[in-house]
Amino acid sequence: MDEDQFNFFKGLVETTGPSGYEAEAQSLWRSRLEGVVDSMETDSLGNCMATLNNSGKPSVLLDAHIDEIGFIVRYIDDDGFVYFAAIGGFDPSTLPGNRVRIVGRRGPVLGVVGRKAVHLMEADDRKKAPDIKDLWIDVGARGREEAESLLAVGDAGGRANGLERMHGDFVTANSLDDRAGSYVIAEVMRAVANGGLRACVQAGSSTQEEIGLRGARVTAYHSNADIGIAVDVTSTADIPHGSKTDIGDLRVGAGPILARGPNTNPRVFERLVNAASSEGAPFQVEADATGTGTNQNVMYIARSGMATGLLSIPTRYLHSSSEVLCLADVDATVAVLSRFLRDLDETVDLTP
Template sequence: MPDYQAPAFLTELLKAKSPSGAEAQAQAVYDKFVKPHADTYEKDALGCRLATLNKKGAPTVMFAGHMDELGLIITYVNKDGYLYFDTIGGHDRSIISGRRVIIQTTNGPVKGVTGKRAIHLMEESDRKKVPEIHEIWIDIAATSKADALERVSIGDVATYDHEFELINGSVGTARAFDNKVGAYVVGEALIRLAKENAKLNAKLVSVATTQEEIGVRGAQTSAFAVDPHVALAVDVGHATDHPDCDPRKFGETKLGAGPIVCRGPNINPKVYQRIVEVAKKHKIPIQLEADPRPTGTDARAIQMARGGVACGLISIPLRYMHTPSEVVDLEDVENCVKLFVAFAKSISKDESFNW
């Protein structure tokens, strides 16, 4: 396979360190790439970015992908200068220790390592236990509490020091594919529609949302502000094509087989049908998943905004979710962008998805 070139917009988003509530670096990337192509561009009180195209169109279509990621937040420094923390978002405690981390401070990044008692110093019974959060610390090579507090502050956030890298063709690994790929998809779809001067009937608002990992909070407020008639949320979904993943429990989805289209109560059936029709018409590969309840994505908040929104959910297949080395095929990301572009173009003037 020839060398694969990842888009600069995506790679800069992946490099940005943006735990929930501290999304400034991702905001700056979104501002740089999306703002020049929008008719209007707004920031809100939660830090979301709302980019509008064809502002006089109807109906109003909202695209939403969250730009926040998992992180750690410093809560305590002991007398010897070791930092204790709490988690931002859902972490697997078994893989936190032994990681390089970067702490964002007012004076710039501070590097550290997550540590715990070495296995050689544990009793046999302790070796079988997953450490509690308070049993793990961050070592920044400080000599004392005062020394540490000269460099970091309570409330500073940290992320794993694992950067994006292609590992084979278009398949890459990164710390935060969840959900920088979603923020990229909604922004890139608007950029492409603007560049081709697409004749849209709909008013399109692409939103990079915040604080999804701690309760889809940015989606809740931005959906109220946008007041869309129809919306597509994009997030990552579990690729189940790896060992120890029973498809009878988790369904069957694969890396490289196209975006995953959700069905279930969170999804408007007419929106679902339109997504499938558009994918077929444009020969975009898709996969299906079923979810019998409100999904753990921005779609759950958007659907219930104001008087209700006709909502769809599309996911990028991903292995090893919420770990420092998530794996995605960037061809799935590209096909997702194409699907969003085609969906926006498919909306007729004043079309309703009520049923």
Template sequence: MDKSAKEFLINILETPSPSGYEVPVQNIVREYVGTFADEVRTDLHGNVIASCNPSAELRVMYAGHADQIGLLVTYIDENGFIYTNTIGGWDPQQLIGQRMTIYTANGPIPAIIARKPIHLLNEEERKQVVKLKELWLDVGAKDQKEAKEIVAIGDPVTLELGYQEMRNNMANSPGMDDKTGLWVCVEAARRAKERGGLNVALHVASTVQEEIGLRGATTSTYGIDPHVGVAVDVTHATDCPTIEKFQEGEVKLGGGPVCYRGANMNPVVVEYMRAAGKTASIPLQWGAQGRGTGTDANAMQLARGGVATGLVSVPNRYMHSAVEMVSLDDLDACADLLAEFALSIPADADFTPR
């Protein structure tokens, strides 16, 4: 991973993008892809689409979603405490005692999210799983009037963002889901463009609103109208305690890209991906899904008259938490795999299952 690519990764991880509020991170994406793409556009939904060799007849689309889970300010009480609803899927247990940031019209406001201390919980309360409505944000305001002067209903909230490197080329940060997948798509296109020899039009979509229903993938796929689509998202690493491999498969951090087979994946795309891994000497991990996946691949496959779809995933420990953890080696391997995949497709390729 070269210096500029790593800076791009850190920048998007440390920039807020709750679903529906992706503009700050999309500005970074737009600037970065502008250094190599032949065309860059932003659609009315907010998807940023970078195209390489756009005049080619066969259209290939890579999709990684720019949005992350977050919260949304819904109420400020008389004492200045702030209540929220969720954006995307949260385990409220992950939120207790976290440092948070509220993004207001006048800039970010630090906050903490809290509940009644354990010393004051009665016996019945201690047995119950906490609900989001029992948590509140505290910005240090002395009353409702002061809080309303700085925070507005509808302001988005994230965990305190921050990138941290660890041993064995691992890293943690909120929002690894799916800014790592977005990074892979962008970096794969950059590497393919630099190598030269693309026979296809390669369109990279930084999609919006995946966490609330694959919405950006639906609109951007319709607009691009690809023949082939590959979504890049994270998947659960199962190399940690309590996760059952016989249910979730065997997926290791540092083990390389996870390629999926199943109903959501076109078998010709799968074989092209397998061949690309062999050509580039990239070890692949394999996953299986017997129905539509909860990723942009599901929306891509069903767009217009149908798209030959694939799914490549980045192994991720502790998904949808403040400490999502990935291997930087896996990110590089995923980008190399998708660059090789795009370059391996001839102009007259046929992805019709036979």
């Protein structure tokens, strides 16, 4: 990942965009592909679709969701404190003290998730995880009127932890899920746009995955592609108390994870393995017995069916304020997927 790519990655990760409020992040994603792809469109759900070589065969849809988990403003009290509902799946115990950014009527508003200080809690309360309804956001307002000059009910936001480098090529941020995937499909499109592409490739930056895979239902139907590859993040077992027997020996820094199971077309899986081998890229295999919980779940049954695969970037501490991944895994995902696309032609047989 060169400096230009890292700056794009950092910009994506640090842009606030929970499910249903992805417009700013999508604008950044679109700008990365302007002048690179043959066409680009945005639908009424906010999904963005970029296309290369529209007459090529077979047709391929690359999908990554650009939304993050976040919250929506539900009520502002007389003292100016903001009460909220979750957008997506939070562990409430990870929220108190988080810095957050709300996209308000005058622009971004910084706040802090508040909870009664531990010094003031009863002994029993200290042992309990908080309920989201008992938390609030402090934006520094001196009352309701001042808060309402900045915010309105229905405004939304997310955590505001910027991207930070750790040791080596590890990084941490709050929205690597799935801005890392959005980065990958944009960089793949840039990589394969230089020529030699025989397939038609569409990159779908989809919305509202965190609240029900909604955007990808629309992009998959609209695309009607022969092949669909979802790019997302997934949990790993390389942490204290991580269970290899539950999820497999999956590790950060060991390459992208290729899913294998009922949702994955076996021919697509084989071609992804071959692409990784051809590129000399490390990879891991994850067994998914019933489904993956990703956009692949809706892509493979779109219309008359789509031959799907799933590439996942190994990531620790998902849905927390400090998710962790390795940039080398991100680069390897770009390399594998780019090679997979270049190797496709109209003779490909995807019949299991």
